[in-house]
Amino acid sequence: xxxxxxxxxxxxxxxxxxxxxxxxxxxxxxxxxxxxxxxxxxxxxxxxxxxxxxxxxxxxxxxxxxxxxxxxxxxxxxxxxxxxxxxxxxxxxxxxxxxxxxxxxxxxxxxxxxxxxxxxxxxxxxxxxxxxxxxxxxxxxxxxxxxxxxxxxxxxxxxxxxxxxxxxxxxxxxxxxxxxxxxxxxxxxxxxxxxxxxxxxxxxxxxxxxxxxxxxxxxxxxxxxxxxxxxxxxxxxxxxxxxxxxxxxxxxxxxxxxxxxxxxxxxxxxxxxxxxxxxxxxxxxxxxxxxxxxxxxxxxxxxxxxxxxxxxxxxxxxxxxxxxxxxxxxxxxxxxxxxxxxxxxxxxxxxxxxxxxxxxxxxxxxxxxxxxxxxxxxxxxxxxxxxxxxxxxxxxxxxxxxxxxxxxxxxxxxxxxxxxxxxxxxxxxxxxxxxxxx
Amino acid sequence: xxxxxxxxxxxxxxxxxxxxxxxxxxxxxxxxxxxxxxxxxxxxxxxxxxxxxxxxxxxxxxxxxxxxxxxxxxxxxxxxxxxxxxxxxxxxxxxxxxxxxxxxxxxxxxxxxxxxxxxxxxxxxxxxxxxxxxxxxxxxxxxxxxxxxxxxxxxxxxxxxxxxxxxxxxxxxxxxxxxx
Numbered sequence: 001x002x003x004x005x006x007x008x009x010x011x012x013x014x015x016x017x018x019x020x021x022x023x024x025x026x027x028x029x030x031x032x033x034x035x036x037x038x039x040x041x042x043x044x045x046x047x048x049x050x051x052x053x054x055x056x057x058x059x060x061x062x063x064x065x066x067x068x069x070x071x072x073x074x075x076x077x078x079x080x081x082x083x084x085x086x087x088x089x090x091x092x093x094x095x096x097x098x099x100x101x102x103x104x105x106x107x108x109x110x111x112x113x114x115x116x117x118x119x120x121x122x123x124x125x126x127x128x129x130x131x132x133x134x135x136x137x138x139x140x141x142x143x144x145x146x147x148x149x150x151x152x153x154x155x156x157x158x159x160x161x162x163x164x165x166x167x168x169x170x171x172x173x174x175x176x177x178x179x180x181x182x183x184x185x186x187x188x189x190x191x192x193x194x195x196x197x198x199x200x201x202x203x204x205x206x207x208x209x210x211x212x213x214x215x216x217x218x219x220x221x222x223x224x225x226x227x228x229x230x231x232x233x234x235x236x237x238x239x240x241x242x243x244x245x246x247x248x249x250x251x252x253x254x255x256x257x258x259x260x261x262x263x264x265x266x267x268x269x270x271x272x273x274x275x276x277x278x279x280x281x282x283x284x285x286x287x288x289x290x291x292x293x294x295x296x297x298x299x300x301x302x303x304x305x306x307x308x309x310x311x312x313x314x315x316x317x318x319x320x321x322x323x324x325x326x327x328x329x330x331x332x333x334x335x336x337x338x339x340x341x342x343x344x345x346x347x348x349x350x351x352x353x354x355x356x357x358x359x360x361x362x363x364x365x366x367x368x369x370x371x372x373x374x375x376x377x378x379x380x381x382x383x384x385x386x387x388x389x390x391x392x393x394x395x396x397x398x399x400x401x402x403x404x405x406x407x408x409x410x411x412x413x414x415x416x417x418x419x420x421x422x423x424x425x426x427x428x429x430x431x432x433x434x435x436x437x438x
Numbered sequence: 439x440x441x442x443x444x445x446x447x448x449x450x451x452x453x454x455x456x457x458x459x460x461x462x463x464x465x466x467x468x469x470x471x472x473x474x475x476x477x478x479x480x481x482x483x484x485x486x487x488x489x490x491x492x493x494x495x496x497x498x499x500x501x502x503x504x505x506x507x508x509x510x511x512x513x514x515x516x517x518x519x520x521x522x523x524x525x526x527x528x529x530x531x532x533x534x535x536x537x538x539x540x541x542x543x544x545x546x547x548x549x550x551x552x553x554x555x556x557x558x559x560x561x562x563x564x565x566x567x568x569x570x571x572x573x574x575x576x577x578x579x580x581x582x583x584x585x586x587x588x589x590x591x592x593x594x595x596x597x598x599x600x601x602x603x604x605x606x607x608x609x610x611x612x613x614x615x616x617x618x
Contacts, residue, residue: 171489255547255551297585
């Protein structure tokens, strides 16, 4: 993974090649490592040809939704007479996810290069990189690198001497999970409260400042220069032979109760059980892995039987009833109370609800209250059904998916670990290892 | 945006600043030049609202009503509009906080690694006692924060703008020693 440990032999380093190497942060260091060659190539290409290469590569959005990047770019109509915008989503606020932080800390120029290529491909003269306010070091690294890139004429009014304007600006967030949702992010750039917008209109039609906009994740944009340098076919080859729908490498952030937490760059389709147990070192001494939330806190929680047969790509995760999401993998062992952890997640969503939609504002708060009373030993027999009922009201009924994201861990945990909840209600114990309750 | 203590909503002020001193504008001299530069990055002036509020907070440590009014005047929006935005985002302090604002991540990935013990240690050793309360000496305010995005380095803690990784309860005394 490059950082904080040495890469494992089973990793495939593309984006993380220079993690841990401070020289790669500077413009000179980045150029010495092949940096900005792809941008030079791109600026000599027709934008449609760039989009063609990205489509061929099979690159899909790394922020969570997995939408094909080339297709997304092709929604931006050239010559519509309107200013276009590119927004880079560096809000990285999905619990369990900390990969974009490492990209920005170690290879800020890689992201700038990806942003500049993306902006050119969609006909945008302005790119905003929306970085969450808590990321003080990544913010500084990006600002430093941008100052270098501007001074060297790589971005700005006459990017790489081509006469084209590509401005890249950092926009600093101020503490709101929901601003990682693309329409809330655009509102935040416009100087508004970060409330998500109803879609349609989709961003490609009416995005930031009402103009056609594309929003891409940090990891997605950082993959773009590599694809242009080495070709779409090269990237497409990083896949399992029986699944061409997921291609490339993916950064997996692994955290929680695991021997070696960190970021690991894996080829799509790698066996998840082997990944967790061998590459990440498996459980902590004396403990056993019990549950995994593989794709950031908004995806279904799975048990180890499911994790052991899962494959690490979009389809492989769907096959065991969960999602790849942002690949922020939260590991929970047998010393934890699963109801207590689900209650903590619900509290997160209740705190972060923008409160526009009734189902979300009320649903996240009541889900938290019910779960917390179960954890406190005051649950009743009907509480579990009430939770599922509330979860149903919260799913598919709101402007954005924050509400659904709160319902998902509750429903999936009740499907797989219902006994843990029932034991709390009937005051029986099911744990063989003492459960950690601070 | 309503649950749990935050510096914005729940801070109890025991000492330190009062809002009755005459307001000194932030956007003069270099700061004004800087704001004018920021405004140019956006097709509409109000796009610079979040950066302008950051400038106020960096200069004053928090964003007062007078600060909001100054930002409003600079960007041609109403003070009420600015307040609406300030109250949405948890990082803008709507009250003075201690010299050191300590934010401890307690979301699930850190929670499973014992973040609650880290919070307890900070509350005990700073003398704050409770979340969102500033210590008697005006030095510390401790709050819980939702996911800081450094889950593999549990427990991340922010002290003002310093981002600390892998803080365990037994490292708290050492951390506080650096922020006196």
